C-alpha cells in the first residue's frame with residue numbers, strides 16, 4: 127500500500143473545489159511571437175512562468191506539453207522541470223503531456239522519468255499511449271500506484287486520424303478504443319472516490335454513446351477551443367460520465383496572453399462555461 131494519497135482522490139477534490147478545467151501549457155513558436163517573446167529558451171521560460179502565475183490555484187489541473195519544451199533540448203527540459211515544480215508548489219495538479227509508450231522494459235524507464243516520486247520531472251499524472259498493447263504500460267501503472275500518481279491513456283483521441291486505429295474492430299467484435307476503456311475500468315475497479323487511471327477522449331468526437339465511458343476514472347477531454355469543441359458540447363459527448371470529465375483548453379486560453387489579467391479572464395470564461403454546461407447535464 128502506497129503512503130501517498132492516490133491521484134484520483136486528489137483530482138476529485140481539486141475538481142470539486144475549483145471546477146474541472148485543465149489549462150494546457152503549450153508554448154507554440156507562434157504564441158511566443160504573438161506574446162512579443164523571442165522563440166528561444168528565455169521566451170519559453172517567460173511564457174511558462176506567466177501561464178503558471180495566471181492559472182495556478184484557479185484551475186484543477188495544468189498540462190504542460192513536453193514537445194514544446196523538448197524543442198529547445200536540455201535547457202528547454204530544465205524549463206519544463208521548473209514549470210512542473212512551480213505549478214505543484216502553487217497547489218495545482220500537473221498532468222505531463224509526453225504521450226510515452228514503448229515495450230515494457232523501456233516503459234519502466236519512462237515511468238521512472240515522470241512518475242518516480244524523486245524524479246526531477248515527477249508529475250501528478252502522465253499521458254501514455256497504449257498502442258504497443260495495453261499490457262506494455264504495466265510498469266507505468268505499477269509506478270503510478272506506488273507514487274500516488276496517475277495515467278491518462280489515449281483511448282479515443284481528438285484528431286480525425288485517430289479513428290483508423292481506435293475505431294478498428296478486433297476479432298472479438300470490440301473496437302480497439304473500447305478495449306482500452308475496458309482495461310482502464312478494470313484498473314479502477316473499487317476505487318473511491320475516483321480511480322487514478324484516466325482515458326483521453328477528445329471533446330471533438332460527437333456522439334460516443336456506443337462507447338462505455340464509465341471507467342470510474344477521469345476522462346481528459348482535449349479539443350475545446352482551437353480544435354472546435356465548446357464546453358456546451360461536453361454533456362452531448364460524454365453523457366452520464368460528464369462529471370468525470372477534465373476538459374483541456376490550450377490555445378483557446380493562451381492566445382489571450384501575455385497580460386495576466388486578460389489570461390485569467392479567458393480562463394474564468396471557459397471555467398464558467400464548463401460549470402454551466404455541467405449544471406445542465
Ligand SMILES: O=C(O)c1cc(=O)[nH]c(=O)n1[C@@H]1O[C@H](COP(=O)(O)O)[C@@H](O)[C@H]1O
Nearest residue numbers: 191253283284285326348352353375376377
Ligand atoms: O493527450 C492530450 O492531451 C491530447 C490528446 C488528444 O487526443 N488531442 C489533443 O489535442 N491532445 C493535446 O491537447 C492539447 C490541445 O491543444 P489545443 O488544441 O491548443 O487546445 C495539445 O497539447 C495536444 O497535444
